[in-house]
Amino acid sequence: MLRYASALTMLAASTVAVNPAAAEDVELTMYYPIAVGGPLTQVVDGIVAEFEAANPGISVEAIYAGNYDDTRIKALSALNSGDPAQLAVMFSIDAYDLIEQDLIVPFEEVIEGEEEQAWLDGFYPALMANGQIEGQTWGVPFQRSTIVAYYNKDMFRDAGLDPETAPQTWDDLVEMGRALTTDDRWGIMIPSTGYPYWMFQALAIQNGVELMADDGLSTNFTDPAVVEALEFWVALGQEHGVMPEGTIEWGTLRQAFLEGQTAMMWHSTGNLTAVKNNAEFDFGVAMLPENERRGSPTGGGNFYIFKDATEEERQAALELIKFMTSPEQAAKWSIETGYMGVSPAAYETEALQAYTEAFPPALVARDQLEVAVAEFSTFETARVREGLNNAIQAALTGTQSPEEALAEAQAAAERLLDAYR
Numbered sequence: 001m002l003r004y005a006s007a008l009t010m011l012a013a014s015t016v017a018v019n020p021a022a023a024e025d026v027e028l029t030m031y032y033p034i035a036v037g038g039p040l041t042q043v044v045d046g047i048v049a050e051f052e053a054a055n056p057g058i059s060v061e062a063i064y065a066g067n068y069d070d071t072r073i074k075a076l077s078a079l080n081s082g083d084p085a086q087l088a089v090m091f092s093i094d095a096y097d098l099i100e101q102d103l104i105v106p107f108e109e110v111i112e113g114e115e116e117q118a119w120l121d122g123f124y125p126a127l128m129a130n131g132q133i134e135g136q137t138w139g140v141p142f143q144r145s146t147i148v149a150y151y152n153k154d155m156f157r158d159a160g161l162d163p164e165t166a167p168q169t170w171d172d173l174v175e176m177g178r179a180l181t182t183d184d185r186w187g188i189m190i191p192s193t194g195y196p197y198w199m200f201q202a203l204a205i206q207n208g209v210e211l212m213a214d215d216g217l218s219t220n221f222t223d224p225a226v227v228e229a230l231e232f233w234v235a236l237g238q239e240h241g242v243m244p245e246g247t248i249e250w251g252t253l254r255q256a257f258l259e260g261q262t263a264m265m266w267h268s269t270g271n272l273t274a275v276k277n278n279a280e281f282d283f284g285v286a287m288l289p290e291n292e293r294r295g296s297p298t299g300g301g302n303f304y305i306f307k308d309a310t311e312e313e314r315q316a317a318l319e320l321i322k323f324m325t326s327p328e329q330a331a332k333w334s335i336e337t338g339y340m341g342v343s344p345a346a347y348e349t350e351a352l353q354a355y356t357e358a359f360p361p362a363l364v365a366r367d368q369l370e371v372a373v374a375e376f377s378t379f380e381t382a383r384v385r386e387g388l389n390n391a392i393q394a395a396l397t398g399t400q401s402p403e404e405a406l407a408e409a410q411a412a413a414e415r416l417l418d419a420y421r
Helices: 003-010 040-054 068-080 092-098 113-122 153-158 170-180 196-206 225-236 250-260 269-278 311-324 325-339 344-348 350-358 360-371 381-397 402-421
Strands: 024-032 058-064 086-089 142-150 264-268 285-286 295-305
Touching: 003 250, 024 040, 024 068, 024 113, 024 311, 040 311, 040 325, 058 170, 068 196, 086 092, 086 285, 086 360, 086 381, 092 295, 142 153, 142 196, 142 269, 142 311, 142 325, 142 360, 153 170, 153 350, 170 225, 170 264, 170 360, 196 285, 196 381, 225 402, 250 269, 250 295, 250 360, 264 269, 269 285, 269 325, 269 360, 295 311, 311 325, 311 360, 325 350, 350 360, 381 402
Parallel strands: 024 058, 024 086
Antiparallel strands: 086 295, 142 264, 142 285, 142 295
């Protein structure tokens, strides 16, 4: 992956310069998701202010629209009502639907010359997977993540466990979870609201199977290995007693971990800086455990440029995206939030090298890219995903068996995707 670094390093200076095509006064509206806790609006505002200072012909209004689903709904509503919007950070998995609705333009139609092509080629390939469809690049990574395991080292010590060794396998997760579970805390919590499909995709990958084909046209919810993965998740609570039965809230899990209600949690690396700043105990961060293999889906958002933007607005939007994804800004973003730097060149900056040397957990999500796969995405993504989310929650709450719930989700996905085949 380091072969991509040199191109982005050479572009570090050029990304802050004004593109002559965007030098006239241009006003941009950017929709942006704030989904993970922390003062992220201040960080984005600071980056935008730096960009405007370096590009006086371009002004940017950042509209903070809530979570990823809220952002998609509000951005598309604005477009449909005629309100101007030129770019947005939305789910990386929205690409199929945005293409289907003819709302976005591929970056190959906006970039010019070898330097901008080198910029486009400079991101981590694993983070580009969701945005590259049928030979074109529809989304560029920015607010990106993998799922990582957070664990309380003090609790590990108290339980007689090695505080430097998180669970490496599913068997380890159960065994160590039992040692860590007490009358007033759980061994492990995996969130099952908000983005249950994302956590479940990690378990399926670890069991050696993908949930979807890479063309967005089919799903594998009834594969025996997928069913087994959901059975394992259910068993953590119902059989092994190391996790609460039922559903676990995405939005409150970080606080539960900080308050000592659980010794381990799986969550986005986007929570890393908030955990670092607020934990009153020694904590560790690790890659997720394996069964048949290691693995996590990537997650988070991509930059998209809307098709209705004028040529001048497209060029101005491209300048903003290049600036925000430049090695220095990507490094600053990673340090401030916990999201990963989106290019190898970001990790070659002095700032991120010094930070990761002092705080090695900041490298875990990036290192996990070696075994990561594209986040679950199909045509009709939102509706297919909703069926899978419902199946997961039905199994966890005991209203259906994993096999029954996944069979229903697969049948619904088949109906939704049939027209696209």
